[in-house]
Amino acid sequence: MQTLRYYSTITLLLLFFSCNVKPQAIDYGNDSCHFCKMTIVDKVHAAEIVTKKGKTYKFDATECMINFIKEFDTSKIQLYLSNNYKEPEVLIDATQATFLISKNIPSPMGAFLSAFKSQEDAKKTQEEKGGILYNWEALLAHLKG
Template sequence: MKKLFFSLFLVGVLSLGCQVRPKPIDYGHVGCHYCSMTIVDQQHAAQLVTKKGKVFNFDAVECMMNQLKDEDGTAMALFLVNDFDRPGELTDATKATYLISENIPSPMGAFLSAFSEEEAALHVKDVNGGELLTWNALKQQFKLDF
């Protein structure tokens, strides 16, 4: 009976370690997987989660996109970006609307911000100028083909 209980416990613990889900970014303490800069900006950070549950954090959307040039995009389960209007809140990158505006600096200088709602992106664009992009347009801009 003890062996059965231990086996079930071990299976449960191991399955928890491989869950495919986002993990909170420890702002100010964790470095960007791409450029190693400490992640402090809660409006521009991003995260990739592989189908095996491994998490990669980025200080900016452009770092995530550049990292994807060296990764198999089909191995990723989740593409996440911080919502510019909700600092620290990750949203689905494939559904986000992106704004490139030289009036809104991002950590790595691409002036790239993500929004979970297109309406919010349009409002910020009206105030700051710039160009709106979809996920597919952003992938094209970074020459990603997955």
């Protein structure tokens, strides 16, 4: 009986740790975009998806992530992440971010799209660089159209 409990505990621990749903650090200069296959080098425009099973998909730009989900079962996605323009390499929740499309801020795939953790930072950058602000839902509608 004690052996059964031991193996049950080990099995539960393995299951718990094997389905760890969390972002993975992007290895800039080595990781490739899952959508366009380009090497991810831009530290302010990269993005990542984490599925409910913990599988990660890395992208060189948020627009690649959005193009990828056009043909992916989004019910399997747990996290949508984009780099914060104000903090290079820091991934933020894309569904809560404010996005700026400004011709004065180039992005890897030419959509001129940047993500901001706070609406205040996005507005300040918009004042300096011009462009149009979007939330996640409005951005999806804009880019899927």
